[in-house]
Amino acid sequence: MRALLFRSPGEPLALETIPDPEPGEGEVVIRVARCGVCGTDVHATSGHGFVLPAGSQLGHEYGGEVVAVGKNVDRLAVGDRIAAMTVVGCGQCEGCKSGIDLLCTNQYVGYAHGLAEYARVSARGATKLPATMSLADSALVEPFAxxxxxxxxxxxxxxxxxxxxxxxxxxxxxxxxxxxxxxxxxxxxxxxxxxxxxxxxxxxxxxxxxxxxxxxxxxxxxxxxxxxxxxxxxxxxxxxxxxxxxxxxxxxxxxxxxxxxxxxxxxxxxxxxxxxxxSTTFTREDFAACADAIDKDAVLARSLVSTVVGMEQASAAFEDFRNGKGGSGKLQIDPWS
Ligand SMILES: [Zn+2]
Ligand SMILES: [Zn+2]
CATH class of the missing domain: 3.40.50.720 (NAD(P)-binding Rossmann-like Domain)
Incomplete structure (x- = not known):
């Protein structure tokens, strides 16, 4: 599959072909419908405060349709439409009990790799979309949460x-x-x-x-x-x-x-x-509430997005965003356009 990869701080993201993801235990793989880009992605790729390993994938605002299901997943099936939570905690510790997975003290698992055609997602971190919600709007759930x-x-x-x-x-x-x-x-x-x-x-x-x-x-x-x-x-x-x-x-x-x-x-x-x-991120309840709210107010929610591009244009659009030259609203990538 094609994915956008980080190479070094300040360098444009590289569009490369990498192996398709396989679902591990408790995971599914989705065909990514849309992935948003946010200021955190700019920090992460510009050497602000921390540097990602070379070859890292990015993208934490995304969703899509389930195409493969791993072991011990009972609440999702092929064809389900979901928004992905990209930080998933152990579910047991005091931090997780607060409802915010980012506060997990047992090393949460990161799933920030939505800037790709397919993505591996934690089934526990997946929120099913309301039946009337468009798949593309799944990428709005995270920023609104x-x-x-x-x-x-x-x-x-x-x-x-x-x-x-x-x-x-x-x-x-x-x-x-x-x-x-x-x-x-x-x-x-x-x-x-x-x-x-x-x-x-x-x-x-x-x-x-x-x-x-x-x-x-x-x-x-x-x-x-x-x-x-x-x-x-x-x-x-x-x-x-x-x-x-x-x-x-x-x-x-x-x-x-x-x-x-x-x-x-x-x-x-x-x-x-x-x-x-x-205020850091959100709880699972906030995430689910967002899917419902965006479904009910889709036109208003979508006005947050000013630019949608395909994979071929994504790296250049990301650079425009990094340099403050893009549209006034959110940049999203449609991996299949
Ligand atoms: Zn973000
Ligand atoms: Zn935990």
Whole structure:
């Protein structure tokens, strides 16, 4: 099969032919319908904080149709349509009992290899798609699950004043889930105008570009300082900015993936009695809830995607994404187009 492989930091992904995957015990193999690319893939292939082994596969936002079933799999059969969870824990330890497989203390198994024609998937980590959901939409489950958990953690009320920093796919998935909860008073704070139209297409009509007077502008729009700030930009400076913006006694939920040192003034957070809470990935329940939500709101969810390319164009499109030159929304790869 064809797959995109990592070679070295900063080098374009290589399209190569490798052996078809075989399902191990407790695993299935799917024909990948669609795989999304995200900022984590850029970190992983640019030497930010860690370096993957040469020849590694990538892709953690994907789904497809089961074509082979391994031993000891009873809940999946050939022809089932699934979204894949790409981190699967032991299921026994305290970390796994929290519901978040990434917290497994017994070395979780990684299945981030969706940038390929076929992929081996843990049956335990597979979520069956609702019957009416399109296979292509399976690749949206993972990014929307990240926002699902963060919004759930925030315990947001309908009349809350909200700022989301960063209108990338993660910030927009937070917006999606806030709107599902009927929360309307939401400002998207961005470093530029680039994603204004994309944000509007996801239902975000309050868009502010960062500048000295942005805090004032936000308070005027919301009718006061935000109760909750979602930090979804993941670049140095934004946690400090969130502390600056949030109301006294307010909450900051961090879901940006910043791998550089960042400086905050803790006293500024302390004096405002701010709660800062980071949110990693999602639980299995969030993942399943996402499949249902995307099925019900497919048109809105799909507006997150701006570019879909086949395998031949994937490496170049990935470089455009790495260099900030791609579309304003998510890049997805359709291995069969
Ligand atoms: Zn991701
Ligand atoms: Zn575990």
């Amino acid at each position: 990240v926002g699902c958990r963060a919004v759930r953690l925030s315990d947001v009320q309908r009349d809350a004043k909200i700022v989301i920093i960063g209108p990338g796919p993660i910030g927009l998935s937070v917006l999606f889930w806030l709107r599902k909860r009927g929360v309307e008073n939401v400002v998207m704070l961005a470093s530029s105008d680039r994603r204004r139209t994309l944000t509007e297409s996801m239902g975000g009509d309050k868009f502010v570009v960062e500048k000295d007077s942005a805090g004032e502008e936000i308070r005027a729009i919301l009718g006061g300082a935000p109760d909750i700030v979602f930090e979804a930009a993941g670049v140095p400076g934004v946690v400090g900015r969130a502390i600056d913006l949030v109301r006294p006694g307010g909450t900051i939920i961090g879901l940006g993936f910043c791998l550089q040192p960042d400086t905050i003034i803790p006293g500024m957070a302390m004096i405002k009695d701010v709660t800062i809470r980071w």
